[in-house]
Amino acid sequence: MSAPFTVPIRDLTKSGIPTLAEIGDRLRGGAWVFVGLGILLLVLGLFLQPERSWANLLLTAFNLACVGLGGLFLLSIQSVTGARWSDPILKAHRAMPALLPVAGVLMLLLWFGASTLYPWARPDAASQHALHGRLAWLNTPFFFARVVVIFSLWIWTGHRLARHGKGSAAFILVFAVTFTLANFDWLMSLEPIWSSTIFAIYGFSGMFLQGIAIVTISAIVLRQVGLIPAVSKAQNHDLGKLLFAFSCFWAYIFLSQFLLIWYANIPEETGPMRLLLQGKWMPLFYLNLVLNFGLPFVLLLQRKAKTNETVLLATCTILLAGRWLDLYLQIMPPVLQGGSPGFGASELGGILLQLGLGHMACWPVFMKDVNPAQELPQAE
Amino acid sequence: MPITESLCNSRFRASFAEPDQLLNAVKHLRAAGHRVLDTYTPFPVHGMDEAMGLKPSRLPRACLAFAVLGLAIAVGFQVWSSAIDYPLRTGGKPLVAIPAFIPVAFELTVLLAGLGVVASFFVVSHLRPRFHIPDLHPGSSDDRFIVAAELGPDVPFPTVAKEMSSLGATESCLLVDDRFHRESSFWDRPAGVGTLLVACLPSFLLVGSVLLLNRDFQQRNLSWDGGMGAPIAAQAYDSSGVLKGGKVLQPPPPGTLSRSASPALAFLAGKAEAERAGRELPNPFQPTQAHFNRGKVVYERVCATCHGREGDNNGSVIVARGAFAPTLLVSPVVRDMPDGRIFHIATFGGPTKMQGYGDLLSREDRWKVILYVRELQKAAARPIPAGGQP
Amino acid sequence: MAHEADVLTGPADVPIGKADHYGHNLPLIDGNKSYHQVTEEVFGPTERRPPVAWWIAISITLSMLMVGVWGGYQTVTRGIGTWGLNRTVGWAFDITNFVFWVGIGHAGTLISAILFLFRQRWRTSINRAAEAMTIFAVMCAGTFPIIHMGRPWLAFWATPYPNSRGPLWVNFKSPLLWDVFAISTYFIISLTFWYIGLLPDLATQRDRATTKWKRTLLSLFSLGWNGSNRTWSRYETVYMLLAGLSTPLVVSVHTIVSMDFATSVIPGWHATIFPPYFVAGAVFSGFAMVLTLMIIARKVMNLEEYITTRHLEAMTKVVLATGMIVGTAYATEFFTAWYSGNPYERYVFLNRALGPYAWAYWMMVGCNVLSPQFFWFKKVRTTPWMILILSIFVNIGMWFERFVIIVTSLHRDYLPSSWAMYRPTFVEVAIFIGSFGLFFTLFLLFTRVLPMIAASEVKGVLKNADH
Known part of the structure; x- marks a missing residue:
């Protein structure tokens, strides 16, 4: 049907193409500035509007953990299915797990802000009827004990998988349980009486989509600097197809949750949806759908678009923004308790912190990984 | 006659036992200036499209067009029937309940896209129930890989046949009839796909008009459900056709005694x-x-x-x-x-x-x-x- | 099938020793066959008289079908009262069987569409039979709601057709109507997909036909197929497009089936996890059924070289993975019921595990969560008789899953005065037996009438297994 259209490797003798190390050098200074500025803004936010600052810290910690898990999950899937097509082009997913310890530390910092964020951690929780059934599970010591256990499991299994290529099936098992608990604990419990069984799968769909977007960006950048030999358009096509498929998967899970809650219309359940569908949150609710599903669907529908690097990069950027918005919409409305959405010092600080920490934690591992061609990790 | 003769004599086929040999032969024939008409194989040979110089099919576009059509019909019909023609509020949902319309809209999109692309495929590939199979070569559905081509100018067939057998052909022969005359199909051109859609339009319009005319099936025994929609049932305030005076509530028969057993009044009217x-x-x-x-x-x-x-x-x-x-x-x-x-x-x-x-x-x-x-x-x-x- | 995806598989940078581990270098078809040999072996059974075993088998399945016909006759002539339903449990056996059969069907589409898109080339030997299984299973599924209508001849009332009752349309907000659309679309598209896949093989069958009427019939159905590469080229595009359409379709079908329950407000039914959980369960049960059928068919029809133990092993891995997903979903549901603090939710789940239907619940857990765990052992994954037993267990377990979800959520209503127990009557069991009769009768006919293996696809992967 079609030729294997191989894209010629960049002529590295041509001037003006930076090496990976040069890019790293340039980014390093920026990363420090980002982290410093991020912390400063978050602390500033703590004085202006503490609940927003804490919420953004939660968002940062959770999303960094998700980036790490996304890398691990890709790695384990690749290892379990023995997929070979992806290994030459996917590199970033080995570096992404380095974020897990960082995210764990940030998550533990929430100990000091738990009572601001979580209704069950407030002193008056015991007197709230709706929370009675849950306090056995949701109380500050047990909650942070679970945080420690969950992160230890992730870091341990992740290390085994990323460094030694072992235990991919075991990781998936551990991941299924711990990721469910993490979503329920850290995000779902922000709402005092709400619960949704699909919630963790919804979180997973966003997490995995973001993971694919990140490795796609890294694959394209690596090809631009000439570090992936013999990358073909067909491999871009594969990445495009994955992005397209998982964007649809995200929409499917979103619809499953939304449609069922909307349809049954049970007051305890409609809480968060009702908040989002009214007032100033409503445009953001629709924007979330557009960023995570609408735009990627339209952009990547054509076959040509799936092989076009500019389109892929644009889609990935949109998806990363969409992921942030998706988390923002899960965290903020319950924390602000009916307040209006806003983008201020703490939001900016959270985003800067994510970018800065992301670079600082992952880049060294990435550099080490990319240069020597790594072997495919072995399944057990 | 002479013209047909020369035309017929210029077409030949060669059959091979392996797909790779066929691929080589096609490349060779095209390079040597012969016109490759088609190849006939038991399974799609990878790389043959490029070797024959075929362009990628435009069927995906037809598929998209049918998908859009299906979506439009599904959304339009659901909104029209649930909110305009028969506005019945159910389940406390709005009349135009978009989330509830998504499942059916999705199904109809897929249905029309799938059936539409298959129909387009049948049309552009001339697939239809036939008693006589055109261009059928022995073994092409079993284990033979066959190329049919037209000789280039001034090349005698024996030369080509020799080349073919050196490439591994098990058999090559001239085709004596003109079955291989293949005109480029109208349906292969963009206009063809467009025409197909336009041709489908009357049927869609017909379906649409039937929906609009639905109130004209009232006449009994002509309706699709045998008249069950127009039952012989009493309407409120109709007079009864069977009871005396048309009244449903009739006076008790003379001499009826009350169950409460109080003695009858000793009086008559008047x-x-x-x-x-x-x-x-x-x-x-x-x-x-x-x-x-x-x-x-x-x-x-x-x-x-x-x-x-x-x-x-x-x-x-x-x-x-x-x-x-x-x-x-x-x-x-x-x-x-x-x-x-x-x-x-x-x-x-x-x-x-x-x-x-x-x-x-x-x-x-x-x-x-x-x-x-x-x-x-x-x-x-x-x-x-x-x-x-x- | 040589589609453009073949070129995507990157350079073989897998070390030699590890390649075998993933099965990359192993041939997909054993026996080092020639193309002609494939034709002979695939089409041979359709041209010979069936063996005695086949006649015995079909007489059994036809008797089962007759039992079902009797049950349907009883239901239609005497009414739904012949079933064990009561006011509290208004849905039970029929909907259980409906969901069961729809789920069985899903594996066929998964194999033909999703594995095709994922370039799992081992699917070529089993996709034809699996797709046939899909179509037959959807037919079995469709009979249950139609019989439950009580007046099956009025089933067309469920479709939006212009009628003489004034402006009266079906309710597009009802999940039951979504079902009508989902199941019929699924049936039509699956049938189309199957037929498109069959075209080249029908042509082969036509060219091998020895009697005139057979040749004529096959000429009509093979639509003048002559193996032209121009047609093949478009054929591959269409096949790819249909696979792309079927993939979301198959997900949507069981999603919509799950919404029959999940859009309600009944504890135990209203759970947002239902759509993906039902889809995973459907794939789980479907693959188990494919395994059951294939293990018997490869033995009976001597197709061991086409459906190798490697095929079986790949399928057991899918069963294991989806089984774990289903198990996780059970756990999530249980946990969330406790976590929600809603006493009704909590009660429903406790009642499932400890109430009068606890036997069904633990049957479900045992068959669906525990039995697939044996597939962790390679020895089990590669021993057909062990797979056969486990796959049958999975089928039983998935039937009980639907039974548990449906009956235990209903039978203890909010008011204890409305509590009731449900027991199927013999008529209901007869219809269920009949559906198996229908399924296996159609499958047996299929194995003798049409090529059970997609010969054109198998020939495509015969020589170049490691493309």
């Missing part, structure tokens, strides 16, 4: 009997508050429609609409009647229009109504403080 009742029947009930209250309830439910709530003929039904006026209950004539006579009228009917209520009201209620009527009369006789006597 004015004389009424007067006798006035003489012989006293009201068995004392004017207590309880009896009065019951009488009021019955009066207001049954009697007030004609006689008016105050007994002043200001009833809601008859007088207000300009029909006859009943006997004025508060008039001196009725005031002077004995209870027994009023009871007789309430039971058997009055001298003018009033029907008897013996079947509808119990004997006790009739007596209690009389107690209430007496109170109305007393109230009406009381002088009105401000106004003068009429």
